Amino acid sequence: MTEPQIALMMLGVFICLVFLGFPIAFTLMALGIGFGYFAYYDAGRMWRDFDRLDPELASWWESTSTWIGGFFNNRVFDLFINQTYTVMSNEVLTAVPLFLFMGYIVERANIVDRLFTTLNIASKNLPGSMGVAALITCALFATATGIVGAVVTLMGLLALPAMLKARYDTSFATGIICAGGTLGILIPPSIMLIVYAAASGVSIVRLYAGALLPGLVLVGLYLTYVIGRSILQPSVAPRPTKEEVPDVPFVKLLWMLFTSFFPLAVLILSVLGSILFGLATPTEAAAIGALGGMVLAVIYRAMTFQRLRESVYLTVRTTAMVCWLFVGSYIFSSVFSYLGGEHLISEFVSGLDLTPVQFLILAQLIIFLLGWPLEWSEIIIIFVPIFLPLLEIFGVDPLFFGILVALNLQTSFLTPPMAMSAYYLKGIAPPEVRLTQIFKGILPFLAMVMVSMVLVYVFPQLVFGLPELFYGR
Template identity: 85%
Template sequence: MTDPQLALMMLGLFIFLVFLGFPIAFTLMAMGIGFGYYAYFDAGRMWRSLFRLDETASTWDTISLSVEGFFNNRIFDLFINQTFTVMSNEVLTAVPLFLFMGYVVERANIVDRLFTTLNIASKNVPGSMGVAALITCALFATATGIVGAVVTLMGLLALPAMLKARYDNSFAAGIICAGGTLGILIPPSIMLIVYAASSGVSIVRLYAGALLPGFLLVGLYLVYIVTRSILQPSVAPKPTREEVPDVPIGPLLVMIFTSFFPLAVLILSVLGSILFGLATPTEAAAIGALGGLILAVAYRALSFQRLRESVYLTMRTTAMVCWLFVGSYTFSSVFSYLGGEQVIGEFVMSLDLTPLQFLILAQVIIFLLGWPLEWSEIIIIFVPIFLPLLAIFDIDPLFFGILVALNLQTSFLTPPMAMSAYYLKGIAPPEVQLTQIFKGVMPFLGMVFVAMAIVYVFPAIVYFLPNAFYGQ
């Protein structure tokens, strides 16, 4: 078996083990070290240790030198160096800080105030409760970037209120599932930080490039909610005064000032400091984490127990991301050394694709990978396979990254593995069936594809802010 064939077998075996349910990070490391031991095997280097034995060597000397000979392989040097590379990556330093900000905000009891305020403020808009739920999801998802937390919390808060207001089960569930995924696209997105670390694209330009596509997707969601509420009033009846009370303008402004503005100011402060060059993403994330703590204190929601939970969840998620990087770097280095990337590149070139056809093929593959895998595994493991091919097809990695970020919304919305649907089903009332949730997310799934098409046809949506802030 040739080395390129061995590389393809390595990739196929990895996918097979993932489908069996093995932990992805440790599977990557095991596959990388296992195949790497063969790839970097040097018999002379291994036996050199044993040649140091003489007739008077003790049993312990024999064992220790044999062990030394076994580990005298460059794959172990590669593994250590890749681990150090991940630990010293300045871009990834922002991940735990943004995560900590999100977990603290999640526990600060902000969301219930925000949803109540927006629900009252938009009561005269068709589908007002759905509009309020989506905007709340968008803000909360942007502040946290944690899909499961947003969908779960909004499912506990907004879904019962919408069902009580006689909203259609599918319509209400679809709004929450779609809104909860927006945090992986709209900055400050942790997914974009991970993509920047994988691709070498400036995280600042990525944030600027993702802002308008994120607003575009939110706008399409809102248009769908309002339009369907007008055309089909039975799915979103106008709320009664008992369900949404009338509040005079003065008290309403106070409610907006105390619920909407604090979270909006925190998000805009973090984003503004990054986009205007006032702080690096890591520094802005640190300010965001401090701002989250201040908000929690201001809302009297900060306790030692909540702080401890936030720190624990932050460290657990950060460790997962970092070990994924270590495993991915080791796996991809061995895969490339064996000639796997060259085989894939030659195969893609033999298809004689146009840049558009290559983009469609790449996005279809990422879409399909979104069924069994989460965005972190897709970005860290599989997207780097496409990155060397972008220069061949003259595709900007920034533009490709934004399309991937849009596409990964589908990984949480596409049945049968729509994780946001399962998050919601876990806390939804018994009368809300999983099939109803799947039915509700399908129109929003269509909106994602519409957004991707619009971005491709009008690439200025991606490039306008990066060029305006930082030049060509």
């Protein structure tokens, strides 16, 4: 068996172990060290090192303990140590725990219930007003937190009962919440884009600028669908009665917006604006956001020691997961490339004689299928680096590819039967809400994601426009 064949076997073993439910980070590390031990094996290395110091000692070591030297002095252990240090000292990843902490603090600051109530009153004259309010709340909250499970769960507890009580169609209501909860993957400041930047070497600032317009386009498509369907099929989203949404004086409504919508919007815009306009690095902006989240929690009288401790614990746990995934992925990919697996895949894809558009479609199709069993973090850290060397062959900009991946990863939470956002919502939904109803409600929003990807293909300036405007080519 040749070394490239062993590399492919390594990849196949990993996929099998993932489907069996083994922890991904430690599976990557174990396979990387195991196959790397074979790849880097050099039985005579240690006694050659001794020979430089003492020829007699080297002769004794070679004659009696060569196998011990070969076992303990394998270069894969050096690789493991170096890659661990490289990941843990990566400045780009420093922003991850700070943005996570901001999200967890905002989640516990009792902002979302005020925001949904205010937007529900402000939009009551629109068709599907409660759905519009829920979607905008999801978009803002998802942008501030970037944590899909938290957004879907909290909005499911807050907005879903109100929508069902207002006689909204169950599938329509659940689809809005599931789709809105995933928007934080794409819209800056997105943790997913930080992870992609660390994996690909693309500037996080340019990624944020490139993701802004596609994110707004996707939100616009969602809103268009919600309002359009409410007009064409009023039974799915009846107009609210005065008992459900009372009339509020204009001055009071402005005050409600000032105390609910604007604080969160200002926090998001200050973080994003400081990055895009070069006033702060992503890490510095994340620190500003974390501090701003704590200030909001204090203002809303939601800052307690228990909530602070929970936020710190969840931040540390999630950050550790991301970092160890990077360590495992770096070791795995290094060994995979050393054995010739990366070259073999490059030759195979090059031999297909694909056009750049065909390559992009194939790559996005693979990522779409990977989104069923895997989380976005695992796809970005493990599999996207396999595609990165191919981008130069097909003349694809890594920035453009990253935004397409971010759009595509919306589908990993929305595609039945493995739509995780549906399972998050089902876990807290009333018993009469069936999983099949949630799946049915998700499908139109899944179509909107596909439409947005087509629009980005057709109009690439949606991605390149703002980065070129702010930072040049």
